[in-house]
Amino acid sequence: MSTDSAITSDLSPTDVGGITLTAPILSGRKSRLMRKLSLLPILTGFLTLCVVLMLVVVLWNIIAGGIGGLTWEFLTANPTEGMTKGGIFPAIFGTVFLVILMTIFAIPVGVATAIFLRYYARPDSRMARLVRVAVNNLAGVPSIVFGLFGLGFFVQFVGRGIDKAFYGGNLAFGQPAIIWASLTLAVLTLPVVIVTTEEAMRAIPRDYIEASYALGATRWQTIWHVVIPNSMAGILTGGILAVSRGAGEVAPIMFTGAAYYLPYLPAKLNDQFMELGYHVYVLSTQSPDVEKTLPLLYSTVLVLLLLTFALNALAVLIRMRLRMRYAG
């Protein structure tokens, strides 16, 4: 079979046409093969076009529906009249606050884990393998499971524990709050940070590390002065990916801290908060008058998109500047 197709593909179409008897068989195979070959780029091109078109339609739909409502007032005001009027400032504020807190938790823990795996644990030790299995599986868990985990572990176990220990059993931390939501999101995004950081660390030239040791640096000094600065770009990439993964997630925060509506902004770690993704969910399913919220809904989605893009762009910029500084 393989030799056959090798022969046929060696023949040019005119050769095939001139040969009697075997010619129809050959040309039949040939043309099927040819068709298959030329169909592939067309098919992939078409599918790519479909994807691009879908993206354009989705974006167009959101932009067209949302741009009209995107006023200064919308961005800076509170929701009013049962969320059918007013703005979404608390949700924007809450989202930014949430994502920053999440990054503050996820990056140090993720980087520390990557350092442990690469520079302290022996690669085949039981501990290292356990951590790796945990990291890999964490990435595949559905996000609603994180929500339930956050509720059970952070809110009810850790939060209530804090209340018992420090607040005489009064309710302070044992309820959904921005700290628990951001910790839950941090757990969700941890694998991304760990994997990208480890990759960046693997890419550091062995020469730098040797140079550091040869100058009398300890392992920790080498990690602190050579490894971490040189994997900054990777760490930030992990941060970007974590933020873009975390910023739109609704499931992990709906039980752990996000509020339907709040008249005030979160100021303390144990306050609840409004969040853009959750606000979209609320507007589209929980509002007393869904028809009236539709324009707001579009504008909110647009803001969520823009915010994610802006955060990404910022992180990419930081990365580029770092790369320029360290590039050879």
Place this chain on the structure above:
Amino acid sequence: MPGNTPMTELVPKHLDSASSTAPPSVKIRVRRLNFYYGPTQALKNVDFDVVTNAVTALIGPSGCGKTTFLRTLNRMNDQVPGARAEGQVHLDGTDIHGPDVDVTALRRRVGMVFQKSNPFPKTIRENVAFGLRIAGIRDVFVIEEAVEESLRLAALWDEVKDNLDGLALQLSGGQQQRLCIARALAVKPDVLLMDEPASALDPISTGKIEELIEDLKSRYTIVIVTHNMQQAARISEYTGFFYMGELIEYGPTLKIFTTPAEKRTEDYVTGRFG
């Protein structure tokens, strides 16, 4: 066994040197050194005396253990998983494998320059200051002074003095290697280990490095690995010839290159093999 030659022969008198009075002092004394990468033995029963404030060249065909030997002198091989050293290496009389030896302090005393220049992706100043900073020196003036002194010692000062905050990786290959030398000198070592420091450089840069070594040897004990016989002959006082993990012959460079005791040494230095 040539490696087991007694001490008196190991530290050779300068041949036909009128000023040879006291025997040269020994900076590093290596005895019965065996080195293993896992199951494979890379050094076999090496006895070696590195003479104070002189240049010692290590020569031998590829894979004979020169780099391995060099890296046992500042315990850089500790980094290699599964590697193991047996035998004694005494630096100024102290066993560097001893239980209370601080490896970081050892490496500050025994500096190293690598074959491929490896400046950090930092500024020129920060490269030179690296060793001082990790040694806990914070004083800006001390650091500034050490940076200038080291760059002068490495014959790089005039070329970079106006650009200390420029990136090290933007220097030429030869400048980068001299920067690495300056970086190693900044922590004030006694010994400088150099593993083919000029093998990746053009002839002019190589010449500069050789001049530099010439200037440094009055203050530092230098051990240099080289594949270049002319270079070894030009810059070193002593030469050791390694072959398949053994030290075949060690003596004054002139003797190794003119009247070697061993047939294999003669074959190697005259280019008949290797």
